[in-house]
Amino acid sequence: MTIPPRLRRALARLRRDILFIAAGVPLHLVSPLLFTWAGILLARTLAATSSNAPAILPAPLALLVVAGYGLTETQRWRFRALCGVDLPRLRFTEKKRQFGYN
Numbered sequence: 261m262t263i264p265p266r267l268r269r270a271l272a273r274l275r276r277d278i279l280f281i282a283a284g285v286p287l288h289l290v291s292p293l294l295f296t297w298a299g300i301l302l303a304r305t306l307a308a309t310s311s312n313a314p315a316i317l318p319a320p321l322a323l324l325v326v327a328g329y330g331l332t333e334t335q336r337w338r339f340r341a342l343c344g345v346d347l348p349r350l351r352f353t354e355k356k357r358q359f360g361y362n
Contacts, residue, residue: 280338
């Protein structure tokens with residue numbers, strides 16, 4: 261049995277698209293998890309149920325700021341490897357926009 265060329269190309273694109281989406285899911289879960297962690301710590305601080313929450317409250321927010329660069333580089337790699345698109349690096353003046361993309 262021979263697979264027609266159009267179907268073969270469609271299956272190759274489908275495989276590439278599924279890999280692209282699957283590789284992006286973990287990247288998009290990092291930011292909400294860090295925000296959730298910060299929210300839980302803030303709630304514990306305001307409810308006065310945890311005495312060490314104010315000391316570690318800046319940790320998830322600092323991780324989010326530091327992870328912004330790593331997440332952006334990972335997204336650039338993902339686009340290059342799976343789609344063949346080379347995205348330009350952000351310049352230092354455009355760092356504010358970087359966190360909006362994550």
